[in-house]
Amino acid sequence: MRSVRNLLLTLRYDGSNYHGWQIQQNAVTVQQVFQEALAKILGECPDVKGCSRTDSFVHALEFCVSFKTEHTIPCERLIGALNHFLPEDIAAISCREVPLDFHARYSCIGKEYVYRIWNCRTRDPFLRGRALHYWYPLDLEKLNRAAACFLGKHDFTSFCAVDAREPGNMERTVTKAVWSREGNMVEFTVAADGFLYHMVRIMVGTMLRVAQGKLQPEDISRILLACDRSAAGPTAPPQGLFLKQVFYRDVKRDA
Incomplete structure (x- = not known):
């Protein structure tokens, strides 16, 4: 047998x-x-x-x-x-x-996502469907101050799609939230012990409001405390989002 x-x-x-x-x-x-x-x-x-x-x-x-x-x-x-x-x-x-x-x-103990933005006045056709084309200026120092507000354990109700909420714990612990740039490519990398539906995309959409001056970096903390989806910004398009890594304890992925 x-x-x-x-x-x-x-x-x-x-x-x-x-x-x-x-x-x-x-x-x-x-x-x-x-x-x-x-x-x-x-x-x-x-x-x-x-x-x-x-x-x-x-x-x-x-x-x-x-x-x-x-x-x-x-x-x-x-x-x-x-x-x-x-x-x-x-x-x-x-x-x-x-x-x-x-x-x-x-058995998963955490995941890491990256959201990619092509920050240039002209689009790159080879990035179509693989990065958000966003041509307005992005101040990474300002964006990183906003991202730092996500670090730690918070209730992320404000950053979850309303029609997808299920009864349960909406708290997640974010261990990494950082913006970086290489040339015209800007990336937001975030790691946590778990993610809610549309969570990363709403985080990005809200921080782009910070980049536009419609919100201040410190407003992220207020939005988290509100536990209200309407307090946060729009949901960023899906095409720029990549699941980058999946973390397991004591389990390797290679053969």
Whole structure:
């Protein structure tokens, strides 16, 4: 009798053609395409657990999934087979066996996102769908003062889409929130023990209001305390957002 294996796979994908990770009716998602490729290899449809849902058109530099199977295919061969069947905008980059109680979502202790802004008067067609084109001046010193207000443990109700709130704890602990620039590319990087629906995009949209002078950096603290979505700024477009890293305790992603 074959023993059950629990496999942890790391994917990378361009989300431009997908309505997020999670399977939906009447919409193509990354999970759907991934599971179709996996079924062709294993001859079965295992219960795939994703580390996050990700919004429509959001990208992932590192996205982790786990599933259990009795199939004996070696990890290296599975990566090669998946990349044969997956479309060019999704790639499997690593695979390893993990303990049976490991869960890609519930074993996660944190994630890091990056939001990219092309800060130039002229657009770059090669960045279409991969960065927000924003041509107004961005004062990074001012933006970083605003970002620092997010650090620590806060109730992020003001930074969660209203129609997506579920009863539960809205507190999250942010361990990193920093703006950086390289030439015309400006990036906001944020890490936390978890994220609410649209949280990063609302953070970015609100800080762009700071850049425009419509809010002051210190207003971020007031908005957090308000616990009111209407107190924050708009939701930034999804195309500039990338899931950058997923953190697990005592689990490596390479084979």
